[in-house]
Amino acid sequence: xxxxxxxxxxxxxxxxxxxxxxxxxxxxxxxxxxxxxxxxxxxxxxxxxxxxxxxxxxxxxxxxxxxxxxxxxxxxxxxxxxxxxxxxxxxxxxxxxxxxxxxxxxxxxxxxxxxxxxxxxxxxxxxxxxxxxxxxxxxxxxxxxxxxxxxxxxxxxxxxxxxxxxxxxxxxxxxxxxxxxxxxxxxxxxxxxxxxxxxxxxxxxxxxxxxxxxxxxxxxxxxxxxxxxxxxxxxxxxxxxxxxxxxxxxxxxxxxxxxxxxxxxxxxxxxxxxxxxxxxxxxxxxx
Amino acid sequence: xxxxxxxxxxxxxxxxxxxxxxxxxxxxxxxxxxxxxxxxxxxxxxxxxxxxxxxxxxxxxxxxxxxxxxxxxxxxxxxxxxxxxxxxxxxxxxxxxxxxxxxxxxxxxxxxxxxxxxxxxxxxxxxxxxxxxxxxxxxxxxxxxxxxxxxxxxxxxxxxxxxxxxxxxxxxxxxxxxxxxxxxxxxxxxxxxxxxxxxxxxxxxxxxxxxxxxxxxxxxxxxxxxxxxxxxxxxxxxxxxxxxxxxxxxxxxxxxxxxxxxxxxxxxxxxxxxxxxxxxxxxxxxxxxxxxxxxxxxxxxxxxxxxxxxxxxxxxxxxxxxxxxxxxxxxxxxxxxxxxxxxxxxxxxxxxxxxxxxxxxxxxxxxxxxxxxxxxxxxxxxxxxxxxxxxxxxxxxxxxxxxxxxxxxxxxxxxxxxxxxxxxxxxxxxxxx
Numbered sequence: 097x098x099x100x101x102x103x104x105x106x107x108x109x110x111x112x113x114x115x116x117x118x119x120x121x122x123x124x125x126x127x128x129x130x131x132x133x134x135x136x137x138x139x140x141x142x143x144x145x146x147x148x149x150x151x152x153x154x155x156x157x158x159x160x161x162x163x164x165x166x167x168x169x170x171x172x173x174x175x176x177x178x179x180x181x182x183x184x185x186x187x188x189x190x191x192x193x194x195x196x197x198x199x200x201x202x203x204x205x206x207x208x209x210x211x212x213x214x215x216x217x218x219x220x221x222x223x224x225x226x227x228x229x230x231x232x233x234x235x236x237x238x239x240x241x242x243x244x245x246x247x248x249x250x251x252x253x254x255x256x257x258x259x260x261x262x263x264x265x266x267x268x269x270x271x272x273x274x275x276x277x278x279x280x281x282x283x284x285x286x287x288x289x290x291x292x293x294x295x296x297x298x299x300x301x302x303x304x305x306x307x308x309x310x311x312x313x314x315x316x317x318x319x320x321x322x323x324x325x326x327x328x329x330x331x332x333x334x335x336x337x338x339x340x341x342x343x344x345x346x347x348x349x350x351x352x353x354x355x356x357x358x359x360x361x362x363x364x365x366x367x368x369x370x371x372x373x374x375x376x377x378x379x380x381x382x383x
Numbered sequence: 384x385x386x387x388x389x390x391x392x393x394x395x396x397x398x399x400x401x402x403x404x405x406x407x408x409x410x411x412x413x414x415x416x417x418x419x420x421x422x423x424x425x426x427x428x429x430x431x432x433x434x435x436x437x438x439x440x441x442x443x444x445x446x447x448x449x450x451x452x453x454x455x456x457x458x459x460x461x462x463x464x465x466x467x468x469x470x471x472x473x474x475x476x477x478x479x480x481x482x483x484x485x486x487x488x489x490x491x492x493x494x495x496x497x498x499x500x501x502x503x504x505x506x507x508x509x510x511x512x513x514x515x516x517x518x519x520x521x522x523x524x525x526x527x528x529x530x531x532x533x534x535x536x537x538x539x540x541x542x543x544x545x546x547x548x549x550x551x552x553x554x555x556x557x558x559x560x561x562x563x564x565x566x567x568x569x570x571x572x573x574x575x576x577x578x579x580x581x582x583x584x585x586x587x588x589x590x591x592x593x594x595x596x597x598x599x600x601x602x603x604x605x606x607x608x609x610x611x612x613x614x615x616x617x618x619x620x621x622x623x624x625x626x627x628x629x630x631x632x633x634x635x636x637x638x639x640x641x642x643x644x645x646x647x648x649x650x651x652x653x654x655x656x657x658x659x660x661x662x663x664x665x666x667x668x669x670x671x672x673x674x675x676x677x678x679x680x681x682x683x684x685x686x687x688x689x690x691x692x693x694x695x696x697x698x699x700x701x702x703x704x705x706x707x708x709x710x711x712x713x714x715x716x717x718x719x720x721x722x723x724x725x726x727x728x729x730x731x732x733x734x735x736x737x738x739x740x741x742x743x744x745x746x747x748x749x750x751x752x753x754x755x756x757x758x759x760x761x762x763x764x765x766x767x768x769x770x771x772x773x774x775x776x777x778x779x780x781x782x783x784x785x786x787x788x789x790x791x792x793x794x795x796x797x798x799x800x801x802x803x804x805x806x807x808x809x810x811x812x813x814x815x816x
Contacts, residue, residue, distance in 0.1 A: 138472030139497030158788075223638045224651070246642035248800065334584055335641035336795035351465045353783040354490055356472070 125367070132361035137354045149361035159362060162342040163369065169256050169341070170320035170373070177260045178312045181267035182305075186297055189275045199272070203265035210262065214329035217258045221245050245331055248338040255339050259319070259326050267312050274308040275301060310381035314374050321370045342366050412719040414448045421720065424456045424470070424480030426463030430646065432669040432741040433537070440733055444724055451720055456480075460644070461586055464489060471499045476708035478721050481536060483702060485527040486779035488786055491706070495532050501712035504531040512726050521746040524701045533704030534729045537737055538744040539664045540699035540768035541591050541684075544760065548678040549576050549659040561685040568635045571659050578635035580658020582648050583797040585790040586778075589640070591662045592632055593793055594698055594777045595684045600624035602691035603774040610789075610814055611780035617811035620691070625796070625803035627687060633799040641794050646670075664702070665768070668761045669742045681763040699773035701746055705729060744768065781814075788813045 132149055136142030153159055184202055188195050205213065220226050221244035229241040244254040278301065286296045302309070324343040327333060333340035333348070342362060350359030423441065427433040441453050456477055458466040463482070470476045471494040483489040494500055507513045507522075508531070517535050525533035545557050550567070553574035558564035568578035583589030597606045601620050608614040609621070637643070637652060645663065652658040654672045662684075671679070683695055705725050712718050727733060734747035739756040744765055754762055778786050792813070796806045 137493050137497070138468075139494060139499060243638040243642060246639040246798075248795070248798070251642070331642060332585065334791060334794060335798060336791045336800065340791075348787050349784075351469055352490075353787055354468055354472070354493060355784060 128360045128363050131357055132364050134357040135355075136357040138350075138356040139354075142357060145357065149358045150365070152358065153361050153365060158337055158340055159342060159345050159365075161337075162340050162345050165252055165339070166320055166323075166341045168252070169323065170317040172256055173260055173316040173320045174313050177264055177316050178267055178309065181264050181271050181312070182302075182309070184264070184268050185271040185275050186301060188272060189301075199269075202268050205262050206265040208262075210259070210325040211329055213258060213262050214326050217254075218245065218330050221254055246335055248335050251331055251335055251338045255326055255330055258330070259323055262326075263319070267316070270312060271305065271308060274305055278304050306381055310377060313377050313381070317373045317377060318370050321366060321373065342369075411447075411723050414450050415716065415720065417450065417716075419451045419717065419720065421451060421453045421479065421717070421724065422456060422477040423453050424458070424463070424467060424477035426458055426460055427481065428457035428459045430670055431459070432666060433737065433743065436733075436736050436741045437728070440728055440736070441724075444727055448720065448723075453724075460646070467491070468494070471497070474499070474710070476500075476710070478711040478717060479705060479707050479724060481703050482533075482706050484524055484700070484704065484779065485532060488776075488779040488781050488783070490783050491532075492527055495527050495530075499709055500532045501707040501709045502530045502532065503534065503707065504529075506722065507531050507534065510722075510726070512730070515748060516729070516731070517746050518748060521701050525704055533706050534725055535701050535746045536703040536705060536729065537666070537701075538699065538746050539666060539702035540697055540744060540764070540773075541595070542661070542663060542665050542668060542760075542764045542768075543595075543682045543684045544661040544679045544764075545682050546580075546653075546656070546659050546661070546675065546678055547680050548656060552576065553659070555659075557680060558682070558685065561687050564685055565630055568631060568660070572635050577637060577652065577658045579632060579637075579640075579660050579662075580648055580652035581632075581636055581640060581662065582643050582645050583632075583636060583640045583794045584642065584644060585787075585794070587645055587790075587794070588648065588661075588663050589632065589636070589797045590778065590790065590793060591664075591698070593628060593797075594774070595662075596628045596631065596687070597621070597624045597777065598696065598698075598774050599684075599687040599690040599692045600627065603696065603777075605691065606777050607775060607780050610777050612814045615811070616814050617807050621807045621810070622804050623689075625806050629796070629799070629803055632797050636797065641798050665761070665764060666702075666741075666743055668758070668764065671760070676758065676760050679760050681760060681767055683767065695771040696774045697768050697771050698776055699768050700775055700779075785813050 131142070133144060133146060134142030135145045135149070188198055192198075220228055223229055223241065223243040223246065226244075228244065232238060232241050242250060244250050282300050282304075283296055286300060291299070322343060323341065324347065327339050327341055327344050328347070331339045333344045343366065346359050346362040346366065349355050349362060353359075425437065427437045438455070441455065445451060445453060456466070467476065467480060467482060468490055476494075476499055482491055485492050485495060491500070503525075507525075513534075521535040522531060525531050525535060547557065549571070550557055553571050553576045555567050555570045555574070556563070558567045571578040579588075579592075581588035581592070594606075600623060601609070601618075605614065609616040637648075637658075643651065645667075648658075649667065649670050653661055654670075654675055656675055661679075668676075684697075686692060686695070705728060707721055707725065711721055729747075731747055731750055734745040734750055735752055737743045738745045738750065738752045742757055742761040745752075757765070778789070781789060789810070792801075792806070792809055795801060801809065
């Protein structure tokens with residue numbers, strides 16, 4: 097690997113990017129960390145409290161439980177979203193009849209806004225008129241019907257299912273593009289050696305996709321950590337606190353309770369957890 | 384003559400003796416020469432009965448002041464609280480907005496104390512247009528730390544309604560006391576009818592029932608002290624109240640009661656003729672379809688035997704006020720027009736429209752209203768509301784952070800997730816008592 101040499105002219109060209117990055121990420125982040133050391137309602141003068149917000153956060157059961165939920169969300173997102181996208185991309189890797197149609201069909205949900213999708217699924221889950229319960233009743237499984245979003249046992253999974261379904265197409269196109277870049281000679285050589293579809297998938301496709309899969313996993317995990325819209329629009333963290341995740345708790349703390357110091361401490365912790373999760377994924381992928 | 388009419392006439396007489404015939408009001412300012420824009424923040428939006436009336440008043444204002452445009456920033460329901468708090472923290476409050484009282488539960492007290500709200504004391508006390516317009520209680524409610532920050536708009540009271548058609552369909556008699564209320568919800572459930580058409584999410588109709596049961600058991604002043612953290616809440620009377628509440632509500636509400644909002648209850652249950660009992664703020668009455676209204680009976684929420692309240696009370700208070708941004712009122716160019724708009728929106732003419740067109744209860748004194756325009760259910764409910772002493776709304780004393788823990792907990796409890804004693808123990812952890 098060659099050494100990257102920075103010439104002054106190159107640095108000058110990169111300066112606008114550095115300035116923008118500094119203005120829109122570094123400064124706000126530093127300000128967030130600074131605010132998290134204060135007890136502040138966003139209007140009065142804040143009171144410096146040191147790390148008190150963080151010690152309180154460590155005792156905040158709702159915030160901790162939120163991370164467990166989001167951990168489940170991330171795990172399911174990696175397994176189901178990335179997994180399903182990988183399988184679908186593998187199916188459509190070779191040019192098939194109607195292949196273009198399926199590529200488009202899998203991607204269509206991605207272009208619909210999360211607000212519209214959340215509303216759609218809220219109606220789908222409706223206990224009385226929702227197609228899900230109607231279908232269950234029609235096929236004689238009426239005993240399985242329930243208020244999917246109103247039941248503490250099912251609400252979280254019902255919410256998680258929505259973004260997973262919604263964004264499979266996004267990962268599908270990333271993986272499909274990566275798969276089509278794998279040299280065909282490798283598959284032909286494997287076929288000559290007698291390898292079947294399963295073997296070529298596990299021994300050629302997946303290993304060569306590891307860098308892309310790593311990116312997909314990082315995206316899936318960070319998306320789970322950041323997910324706000326689906327929860328907020330479908331349950332607002334309810335029933336009770338059954339679908340409360342760290343970002344919804346942070347939103348309520350800052351914008352409803354006006355506890356900006358405590359809320360920014362939450363934001364800092366969420367950022368650090370996302371960073372840690374990304375590093376772990378990269379380390380695991382490298383191993 | 385109805386009780387409502389009697390009270391209104393008494394109020395009118397009171398207002399006249401209090402000084403209606405005093406000095407003339409300040410002349411309205413001429414239209415500004417330069418174009419001007421005023422920002423108006425409101426949750427009177429969508430199906431809210433006040434939306435159309437207030438829009439009409441704004442349009443009238445813009446006709447009289449063609450160089451002024453009003454940008455209406457609508458945020459429905461309680462999201463309006465978040466919008467105003469966010470605006471305040473970014474120092475861009477609307478020039479004029481409606482909001483709830485200055486109680487801690489709504490968070491406006493912090494905004495006022497931070498100097499973001501205009502102090503209206505000198506203006507409201509000096510301008511003759513406000514003389515005798517509202518009683519002292521209304522002005523006290525608009526006051527914080529000795530300063531008047533708001534101008535009253537409408538009152539609220541809680542209506543308790545029964546859909547007679549549902550009761551008749553189930554062959555169950557309308558409840559008249561606590562025992563018959565409990566037995567009727569059970570009988571309705573047994574007959575496959577929905578006893579309560581309510582939501583139990585945050586700031587929901589379920590909370591109204593909680594307030595009633597707790598007030599009935601421990602009395603409103605004590606309930607307020609308990610929820611303000613000034614008196615222990617983990618006491619046997621509260622456990623009994625929680626037990627009563629569970630018996631009355633749990634298992635007798637819609638399957639999705641915890642996941643739908645208050646408005647959806649009307650679309651899905653009340654206006655579909657489902658749900659025997661309705662409890663909500665009075666502002667919703669106009670949103671009930673006329674054919675459903677025709678079979679509604681207005682009820683008293685019964686007293687609970689052994690409870691602290693031994694006479695009928697109703698939850699009633701001033702609920703909505705106009706507030707102005709301090710920054711806007713410091714602007715000499717804008718101030719006269721904001722003041723003129725506030726005066727128009729709180730005038731007797733406007734208040735009359737709030738009563739007659741939006742079926743709200745007005746805090747204005749000296750109002751002559753055409754009772755036939757209020758509607759039978761709203762009129763009966765208002766008559767009842769004015770005939771008994773008022774309870775204050777319990778969550779008004781909670782801090783926002785406490786309220787955001789209390790409401791999900793109550794939702795869980797009304798879903799049947801906690802035993803009464805465990806529920807009250809958890810309340811004690813929220814309110815620090």
